[in-house]
Amino acid sequence: xxxxxxxxxxxxxxxxxxxxxxxxxxxxxxxxxxxxxxxxxxxxxxxxxxxxxxxxxxxxxxxxxxxxxxxxxxxxxxxxxxxxxxxxxxxxxxxxxxxxxxxxxxxxxxxxxxxxxxxxxxxxxxxxxxxxxxxxxxxxxxxxxxxxxxxxxxxxxxxxxxxxxxxxx
Numbered sequence: 299x300x301x302x303x304x305x306x307x308x309x310x311x312x313x314x315x316x317x318x319x320x321x322x323x324x325x326x327x328x329x330x331x332x333x334x335x336x337x338x339x340x341x342x343x344x345x346x347x348x349x350x351x352x353x354x355x356x357x358x359x360x361x362x363x364x365x366x367x368x369x370x371x372x373x374x375x376x377x378x379x380x381x382x383x384x385x386x387x388x389x390x391x392x393x394x395x396x397x398x399x400x401x402x403x404x405x406x407x408x409x410x411x412x413x414x415x416x417x418x419x420x421x422x423x424x425x426x427x428x429x430x431x432x433x434x435x436x437x438x439x440x441x442x443x444x445x446x447x448x449x450x451x452x453x454x455x456x457x458x459x460x461x462x463x464x465x466x467x
Contacts, residue, residue, distance in 0.1 A: 344449030345416070345466035348378035350386065350405070352462040359429035359436050365394035366428040368436055372462040382409035386464070388418070390426050390438045390457070399424040401440050401455070405447075416447025418455070418464075 352374025360367045368390045376384040388403030401420040406413055420443030429436060440455040445466060452467045 344451040345378075345380070345414075345445065345447055345453075346451055348376060348380055348407075348466040350384045350462070350464040351375050351377070352384075353460060355457070355460060355462050357436060357457075357459060361429060362391070365392040366426075367391040368426075368429070368438065368457070370457065370462070374462065376407045376409065378466075380407050380409035380412075380414060382407060384408070386462075390424070390440075392426055392428055399426055401438070401443060403455075414447060416445055418443050418445040418453050420444065 350372075352372040354373050355370065356372070357368055357370040360369065369387075370389070371385070371387040373383065373385045376382050384405055384407045386403055386405035388401065391400050393400060398421060401418070401424055403418040404415070405418070406415050418440075420440045423441040423443075424438065426438040437458045438455075439457070440453070443453045443455060445451060445453045453464060454467075455464045456462070
């Protein structure tokens with residue numbers, strides 16, 4: 299092998315190494331301005347301004363040893379800062395032994411390419427007359443419940459056998 303051939307081989311190997319090293323470099327930098335705006339908004343404002351509405355309500359009213367309980371699952375339209383669809387499930391329990399009403403819920407919002415999840419709960423400012431199956435009037439209302447979803451705030455819920463609305467502050 300002559301000097302020219304050896305130089306060409308070294309040059310080819312060096313050029314290949316240089317090109318491969320360039321491929322490993324990041325194509326973009328993760329600067330603060332590249333953080334999705336909605337993620338930054340959730341951290342700062344939570345779900346404030348979001349509203350869930352649904353006429354797709356599935357519920358069961360149970361008479362438990364602790365008292366009457368509604369278990370529900372809903373799906374529908376999310377509007378506000380995170381438009382899209384939502385699903386939620388939870389329960390409302392009139393825990394008669396302790397004279398306490400409790401509301402708990404988990405929810406997911408599909409907005410664009412994101413899925414946002416959270417929980418809501420309340421133990422005060424609840425209106426729940428118990429199970430009214432004979433009259434087909436199961437309902438409950440939650441005022442100033444709390445929610446947690448990469449931020450926190452207050453939520454109001456209105457539930458009937460045919461409609462569900464929830465707003466976030």
